[in-house]
Amino acid sequence: MLVLADVHAYYGESHVLQGISLAVEQGQIVSLLGRNGVGKTTTLRTIMGLVPARTGQILYKGQSLVGLPPHRIARLGIQLVPEHRGIFPALTVRENLQVGAAHPSDPQRARHNAARVFAYFPVLRERLHQKGGSLSGGEQQQLTIARALMAGPELLLLDEPCEGLAPLVVRTLLQAIRDIRADGTTVLLVEQNVRAALQVADSHYVMDKGRIIGKFSAEALQADEELRTRFLGVSARL
Amino acid sequence: MEAIAVQALQGLTFGTTLFLVAAGLSIIWGLMNILNFTHGTLYALGAYLGLVVFGLTGGNFWAALLAAFVSVAGVGAALEIVALRRLFGRDPLYYFLLTFGLTFVLTEILRLIWGDDFLGLPVPAALEGSLHVGIIFPLYRLFVIGVSGAVALGVWLLLTRTNFGLLLRAGTQNPEMVSVLGTNIQTIYTLGFALGSGLAGLAGVLVAPLTGLSPQMGVDLLLQAFIVVIIGGLGSFRGAAVASLLVGEIYAFGIRIAPSFSMLLIYAAMILVLLIKPSGLFVEGAGREA
Numbered sequence: 001m002l003v004l005a006d007v008h009a010y011y012g013e014s015h016v017l018q019g020i021s022l023a024v025e026q027g028q029i030v031s032l033l034g035r036n037g038v039g040k041t042t043t044l045r046t047i048m049g050l051v052p053a054r055t056g057q058i059l060y061k062g063q064s065l066v067g068l069p070p071h072r073i074a075r076l077g078i079q080l081v082p083e084h085r086g087i088f089p090a091l092t093v094r095e096n097l098q099v100g101a102a103h104p105s106d107p108q109r110a111r112h113n114a115a116r117v118f119a120y121f122p123v124l125r126e127r128l129h130q131k132g133g134s135l136s137g138g139e140q141q142q143l144t145i146a147r148a149l150m151a152g153p154e155l156l157l158l159d160e161p162c163e164g165l166a167p168l169v170v171r172t173l174l175q176a177i178r179d180i181r182a183d184g185t186t187v188l189l190v191e192q193n194v195r196a197a198l199q200v201a202d203s204h205y206v207m208d209k210g211r212i213i214g215k216f217s218a219e220a221l222q223a224d225e226e227l228r229t230r231f232l233g234v235s236a237r238l
Numbered sequence: 239m240e241a242i243a244v245q246a247l248q249g250l251t252f253g254t255t256l257f258l259v260a261a262g263l264s265i266i267w268g269l270m271n272i273l274n275f276t277h278g279t280l281y282a283l284g285a286y287l288g289l290v291v292f293g294l295t296g297g298n299f300w301a302a303l304l305a306a307f308v309s310v311a312g313v314g315a316a317l318e319i320v321a322l323r324r325l326f327g328r329d330p331l332y333y334f335l336l337t338f339g340l341t342f343v344l345t346e347i348l349r350l351i352w353g354d355d356f357l358g359l360p361v362p363a364a365l366e367g368s369l370h371v372g373i374i375f376p377l378y379r380l381f382v383i384g385v386s387g388a389v390a391l392g393v394w395l396l397l398t399r400t401n402f403g404l405l406l407r408a409g410t411q412n413p414e415m416v417s418v419l420g421t422n423i424q425t426i427y428t429l430g431f432a433l434g435s436g437l438a439g440l441a442g443v444l445v446a447p448l449t450g451l452s453p454q455m456g457v458d459l460l461l462q463a464f465i466v467v468i469i470g471g472l473g474s475f476r477g478a479a480v481a482s483l484l485v486g487e488i489y490a491f492g493i494r495i496a497p498s499f500s501m502l503l504i505y506a507a508m509i510l511v512l513l514i515k516p517s518g519l520f521v522e523g524a525g526r527e528a
Contacts, residue, residue: 006467048418050414050418069417069422070417070418071415071417071418071419071420071421073424074417074418074419074420075420077418079418080418082415082418086412086414086415086418087412087415088407088408088411088412088415089411090407090411091404091407091408091411095404095407095408096408098401098404099404099405099408099415099416099419099421100419102401102405102420102421103419103420104405104419104420104422127452147419148419151419151420
């Protein structure tokens with residue numbers, strides 16, 4: 001569904017992505033793991049068109065995304081849920097969701113999702129008329145995922161959704177991610193929280209210093225202590 | 239008592255028209271982070287275009303208002319597409335230089351076409367005369383208050399009740415997210431700039447019968463509109479409304495009490511607000527980066 005081939009990207013002079021190649025199959029949850037600052041967020045932002053890919057190919061359903069502006073990429077069916085959430089703080093929860101629904105990539109999927117978001121995230125229904133900025137961190141995270149789903153994406157890029165959230169909220173989010181996939185949305189998940197990623201993802205790419213180290217199953221990651229210690233900073237089995 | 243009522247109405251006339259100018263300035267500032275110096279010149283352009291249409295239609299003031307709004311909105315959209323867009327993502331200083339320079343160019347164009355002399359736009363025949371109910375107040379000024387109020391209400395409904403208004407408010411808070419969610423933010427910028435410009439053009443026609451027309455007619459008003467935006471809070475529609483009326487009344491009563499200090503009173507109000515609440519009375523663009 002999504003293929004990156006030897007993608008290079010820069011922030012100013014700094015060479016952040018140094019040849020990223022990865023593939024996400026339709027219907028999968030794929031995680032992208034690695035320490036802080038290795039380029040995981042940049043990878044997602046490059047797919048979304050927020051950071052230009054200097055060289056390399058990004059293909060979505062066979063179509064090149066390189067050079068397209070973010071709104072065009074969104075309308076092809078990709079949604080990015082950014083790390084720091086990016087809610088509209090002065091808009092109500094309902095209005096935040098309406099911005100997501102303004103130009104859906106697939107109106108039928110968007111309608112289907114609109115009916116489902118309150119099943120994934122019941123708390124949003126209670127907060128419907130509150131300002132986005134008044135929500136707790138966990139609620140804001142749920143709002144950004146719900147808002148992205150309102151656009152009817154087929155591929156959801158999630159950037160550290162579990163960061164800084166209480167275990168109970170993390171559990172809610174992980175269940176929602178499983179449900180979202182079960183309802184037919186493919187997920188590429190960037191996580192620092194390796195334990196969380198292992199619980200939901202089907203396969204795992206490990207990144208280091210702007211490059212992909214390899215693709216691993218959960219079992220392979222569990223078995224390889226050196227890999228975990230060196231690239232993920234966790235030595236214990238998870 | 240009567241004098242106070244008349245002065246309050248004078249303040250309201252000035253305040254409501256000031257609001258039309260300030261609201262546009264605030265929308266553009268909040269949405270695009272541009273301090274638009276051409277705004278005062280677009281206001282003057284609206285007045286001149288209104289004058290032309292008023293003449294062509296044999297004195298149809300409504301047509302003059304509508305034509306000024308539409309054509310100045312069009313000029314605003316063109317400015318955004320042709321000039322401002324090229325500076326996207328650069329230091330705000332470039333926008334300052336560009337809009338400042340464009341002001342000179344546009345003012346010279348007005349001067350070339352219509353000359354330096356004051357021109358007059360007559361008060362529409364139906365609105366000549368005064369209202370006599372305890373106080374004596376010119377009908378046309380009441381008309382100005384009514385039209386400005388109605389337009390303000392219309393803009394408020396546009397911002398709060400329509401999809402475009404929603405996307406414009408969202409863009410004020412986080413433009414990147416608006417585009418990630420599938421909306422072309424560039425289109426929102428163009429339309430927002432056009433809306434703000436159109437409001438300035440409309441205000442130009444409304445005020446012209448009261449002040450007369452000159453190429454520099456927007457200079458003082460632009461300064462006052464900046465002050466309104468600072469007092470009201472960057473990008474806040476409500477803030478611009480409250481601050482416009484406040485500045486209008488301060489100015490009107492200031493002129494009565496101490497004519498040479500009326501502008502000074504407005505500055506004092508601004509400084510007071512800046513000291514107490516530096517972000518302005520209302521803040522709605524909160525959360526926006528940089």
